[in-house]
Amino acid sequence: MKKTWLYLFVIVVVLVSCKPEVKEGAFDPGTIPDVSLTDEEIQNGIMTPEILWKFGRVSDPQLSPDKKTIAYNVTYYNIEENKGYTHIFVVPAEGGNATRITGGEYSCVNPRWIDDGKKIAFLSTETDTVQFWTMNPDGTEKTKISDLKTSVNVFKVSPAGDKVLFLSDVKLDETPQDIYTDLPKTNVIMADDLMYRHWNAWTDYMYSHIFVADFDGKSVTNPVDIMEGEKFDSPLSPYFDDAEITWSPDGKMIAYTCKKLNGKEYALSTDSDIYLYKLADKTTKNLTQGMTGYDKYPVFGPDSKKLSWISMETPGYESDKERLFIMDLETGAKDYITTDFDYNVSNVVWPLENNSDNILYFTSCINATYQIFSIDLTTRVVKQITEGVHDYTSIAYNDGGFIAQKMSMSMATEIFEVNADGTDKQITFTNKDIYDNIEFGKVIEKWVTTTDNKQMLVWVILPPKFDATKKYPAILYCQGGPQSAVSQFFSYRWNFQMMAADGYIVIAPNRRGLPGFGTEWNAQISGDYGGQNMKDYMSAVNAVKTEPYVDADRIGAVGASYGGFSVYWLAGHNQDKTFKAFIAHCGMFNLESQYAATEEMFFVNHDLGGAYWEEDNKVAQNSYKNSPHNFVQNWNTPILIISGGNDFRIPYTESLQAFNAAQLNGVESKLLIFPEESHFVLKPQNSILWQREFKAWLDKYLK
Secondary structure, three states: OOOHHHHHHHHOOEOOOOHHHEEEOOOOOOOOOOOOOOHHHHHHOOOOHHHHOOOOEEEEEEEOOOOOEEEEEEEEEEOOOOEEEEEEEEEEOOOOOEEEOOOOOOOEEEEEEEHHHOEEEEEEOOOOOOEEEEEOOOOOOOEEOOOOOOOOOEEEEOOOOOEEEEEEEEEOOOOHHHHOOOOOOOOOOOOOOOOOEEOOEEOOOEEEEEEEEEEOOOOEEEEEEOOOOOOOOOOOOOOOOHHHEEEOOOOOEEEEEEOOOOHHHHHHOOOOEEEEEEOOOOEEEEOOOOOOOOEEEEEEOOOOOEEEEEEOOOOOOOOOOOEEEEEEOOOOOEEEOOOOOOOOOEEEEOOOOOOOOOEEEEEEEEOOEEEEEEEEOOOOOEEEOOOOOOEEEEEEEEOOEEEEEEEEOOEEEEEEEEOOOOOEEEOOOOOHHHHHHOOOOOEEEEEEEOOOOOEEEEEEEOOOOOOOOOOEEEEEEEOOOOOOOOOOOOOOOOOHHHHHHOOOEEEEEOOOOOOOOOHHHHHOOOOOOOOHHHHHHHHHHHHHOOOOOEEEEEEEEEEEOHHHHHHHHHHOOOOOOOOOEEEEEOOOOOHHHHHHHOOOHHHHHHHOOOOOOOOOOHHHHHHHHOOHHHHHHHOOOOEEEEEEOOOOOOOOHHHHHHHHHHHHOOOOEEEEEEOOOOOOOOOHHHHHHHHHHHHHHHHHHHO
């Protein structure tokens, strides 16, 4: 089961409910986890792991046709049950009390306004398979309207409301049980090609396909698989982001993203394409043939005659510049719009009305924040609309302004109205009760000079109840990716406010290899693991540790994924004992074994430069020479090592190697393996244990 809709709630940042501002709809509310703060938590007044899991996670805002109401999802977690519940809320678009309109021991997701706003269609897990349901905007008259053979993962209603596209999984590969019919209970993975596993799952012999069906608000009939027989996923694995699929405004076409490759070719390539499906003649055309990097996120122009999408140029480079392209669908001409804009483009919005000025809108990371921009398609002039220390993570056009999701290191995602001049107004206050009672630490923007005389932005997060006359221990945060921005994100594990609440100064540098500072800064890290970015880490530490409130003798380093690699590398180059404790989560330890064990081969080919057996490949050989396992004999500092059993991106055996090496070299060390987790720790109780162990390890050596 791909469960596209479930992914949407895994990646969003979480929010908690303010009970006085949330009322129940006209329905049986069922059970919702108690997320109220205890008297002890209020008296303590700082973040704890348990409070972090009381945040309600906001996602998928949908403005009603009359622009008066926003429907959206909030996910709450029950720690005792170790599971979450997602339900649908509505709130006046001008602000006001939020109302929960679904409930029960199941989840309701993917709200979409239909019938001119008189009804809301959505998906529910109430039955054995996920099906279409409808209800009134107040939650009454909840009705199941489909009985499809398989579960629906996500859906989008056509602009006219007479069709619906939805995603569902289709079995196309033969299973071992199909081959050996007398062994129905056998459990084995059989492979004769690559991509037998991806990120966190073994092959399930199924593919995510797009279906188109007739839709009248009361039933879903005549579903047609527009990818029938194709052994490909759309949207792309492993994220299955439904933003990669869209309707044309005239309802006659569907544009979708797909990487129509298999096996070893799939593992070696980032060559996804944009495909155009015409409902009238049921034909499909590849619009980006010959463009060999990632092509994703199609968005139609208002007259359905043009199509924009995001394109990467370099084959195999998953973090290349995200360029804005537009195609004239009548002539086939392609136009690279953002040639003079040295930053990424995401969340493209092409207003479907009142767009005489020929303007597009998008978000982009600039100086470690995500802002809203406009671009004039005639002059190619880009203007930054918003400013401030925050991230806008999604936008939808609304009469010259936007309905947007916004977060920061000090605020989980909430819904905002953004005006054309960049000013905004908060609409939802899902976690107000927490913010009213829990003190967060101050976030400081600090610019540091690097060893090659460049300026690097470093976020410094102070503990709550900060006292400038005291000295605090500090931790260097090493970012993963490696090309993922240290922006104003609010994470539910690598949460800077949680680290600060543990009593630490957090040093979070935007070292080489991160977006938001131009393509050269972002690209520098590839082929230079263990190089300039490690010097950048030390520049950040050396600059911050001179502050009078930092105890230079009590500094640790922590990180996951490439951040875990960074920790291992720093541990092997810590002869001056700058760091007194390390924590590495899912880190690359032995680059040779990592190359041979990971699944997306294009990543290691590009970032490491190639295979370790390519003896004449200077870039690759330099990468393997700088592998952390080559310096383990220098380890002299306690290290906590963590991994997930279902992590196939950086297999947990990397962590086992690192722990075994530490033990055999007499380095004080501890290992945490979560057998059911992947590259991320997502179950509430596992996450709370993770936070407790994280704090205990740092406290033991830094306090």
